[in-house]
Amino acid sequence: MRLIPLPALMMLAACTGQTNNLAWPGLGVGNGIQNIVYDDRRGGVEVFVKTNHAALIREIRAGGGPTLSRAMDAARIAHAARPAATLRFQSDLALYNRSPDALVTALMVHGG
Numbered sequence: 001m002r003l004i005p006l007p008a009l010m011m012l013a014a015c016t017g018q019t020n021n022l023a024w025p026g027l028g029v030g031n032g033i034q035n036i037v038y039d040d041r042r043g044g045v046e047v048f049v050k051t052n053h054a055a056l057i058r059e060i061r062a063g064g065g066p067t068l069s070r071a072m073d074a075a076r077i078a079h080a081a082r083p084a085a086t087l088r089f090q091s092d093l094a095l096y097n098r099s100p101d102a103l104v105t106a107l108m109v110h111g112g
Contacts, residue, residue, distance in 0.1 A: 041074070041075070041108075041111075042104065042108055044074050045071065045075050045104055045107055046100075046101075048070065048071055048074050049071060049100050049103050049107070050100050052067050053100045053103075056103065057093065057096065057097050060086065060089045060093055060096065061090070063086060063090070064082075064086055068086070071107055072085065072110075072111075075108055075110065075111035076111040077107065077110045081110060085106075085110040088106070088110075089103070089106060
């Protein structure tokens, strides 16, 4: 039986594609930070939407406007994606008119 040298064995283990147990704490911290950043951004979008809900509904119906642009900025929707997002918001306007929370969710889904 031939023994595999330790460095070669370590390289083979690294190629398995499975997450190393030593990486888990780092992944947990990274995910925690991402969640904090997302929650903070979502909170800002939620406050903005609920404060400006009537104006947002009018601007979605009209196809755009400064308040909708600011909401999209807050949600980090790419400029190139905004026309398609606006069309989708228009198709679900009745829902967003009834539920500001649904509009918050839609903005965050389209955001980056």
